[in-house]
Amino acid sequence: MELFGLYNYWAFAVVLMTGFYAVITKGNLIKKLIGLSIFQSAVFLLYITMDKVDGGTAPIVQKGVTDQVFSNPLPQVLILTAIVVGISTTALGLAIVVRIKESYGTIEEHEIQNLDHYS
């Protein structure tokens, strides 16, 4: 069915926008970081969806089996890199949030802006 062939992309669109909504609407800094990591995961889903081939298996060449159809290995390499970079930025972002809490006493965005304006 052709609709099911596109279901991955629709799920990607909904998860992407859910993460984006968390980033722009929520005031709490940790919630924003969680929304950002959901956003990143949705992009990974898009790339890995593009690598599947009908009837293929994981791209590991077995000895002696010659006409096996493999799925595309290239997006997998890109997303491996992207996952590690994602956790690096998340860790750094969390460290910054901890220091903000120690300086301002709060991690709500509007309270931080108020403290900045009135001091």
Added chain:
Amino acid sequence: MDSAIDVLSWILLTLGGAFVFVGGLGALRLPNFYTRMHAASLTDSMASILILLGIMLQAGWSLAAIKLLAILAFLLLTGPTASYALANSALLSGLKPGNSPADSTEN
């Protein structure tokens, strides 16, 4: 003989799925934290045994069956420990078992 093993593994898989469903239903519908924990730990122990045994029967005598046995051993070690740790920390932080209205504070 082959189809007998097939039928047996399907029975085991269906029973395991039924236990997962019961565990999930209990985790939603039971009244307080400890009873919900009791239902959720059903998934860790009984359902995982049945499902992994069903898959092992499908795999036959191969390296995959030994790996599944190792997975089952690790799941049986860690699942009940996690349930214990959760219930113990709830008890230590003051949540009392029983159905009195004083304890359904932070579910």
Added chain:
Amino acid sequence: MVILFAVFLLTLLVLTAVAIVRTENLFVAVMLTGIFSLLMAANFFVLDAADVALTEAAIGAGITTVLFLGALALTAEHEKSVSAGRWLSMGVVVVTTLILVYATFDKPRLGDPEAPVHLHVAPWYLEETPELIGIPNVVTAILGSFRGYDTLGELFVIFTACIGVLFLLSGPRGQHLPPDDMALSSTAHGLRHHLIPKVVGRLLIPFIVLFGFYVQFHGEYGPGGGFQAGAIVAAGIILYALLEGEAQALKAVPRSVLMGMVIGGAMLYGAVGIAGIALGGNFLDYSVLADNPVKGQQFGILVIELGVGITVCGALLSIFHAFAAREPV
């Protein structure tokens, strides 16, 4: 049949994402993020990406949850709801979703073998890997050899993140905890009065570390490699730190060793590159490392994956200790 399973997993993914955004208790949101990562890993596996599924499960569901919990312990646990501008952002989000869904109608359907992405570079990689490099796992071959520069850059990204976190969180506020100070919170002493997790943890930690080493050295023959192995060994040592207390874990793997691991792995990778130049080839050219070019490629991939594994393990452990050693406000 696989389609039905994939549709079910994707629907669960969408529901979990919506639940994460809607809940106001941050602890619940972090736990649901762990479940979200695990569902993502299952999705990746259904889509034939075994390496990526292993990495997402190890790093996403394992390490990220621990880091978020460490940050939560130092900050707040509930968020305050905000009501200004909510309908406007909801409108923007819905309109963008509809535009994206409209754009997906032009995409090739899932699994189409004639899609443009499968026609250019990928068949070349799949054909040439058995001849040029000779290892079964094509993803590791591309990661380690054909695209070695990208992996070098990624290694330095996680190195930089570790240094950044250590700069931010190792200031005079939380650095020198005296190890026998009884006034400290119970996190310094670990789960001392929880006997069952301690016993089970001590049983399991050797197996976790051993599995990490297995994944490291089997990256060429199956799903695996340096990143997953580093995350798994780091998870085992973090489990040790949670059970026995952070001071004990710092005695077992001290900070100097962690620094040595972080720097040593990255320099090992660079050294392989420079050795390529010294032996007559280009930077990161592995064919000159042994007399047979194929053997040289395999040796080169093995050494750089080792460097990657060491650095990732050291970096994740340093970040964890930086969060755990900080005293809460």
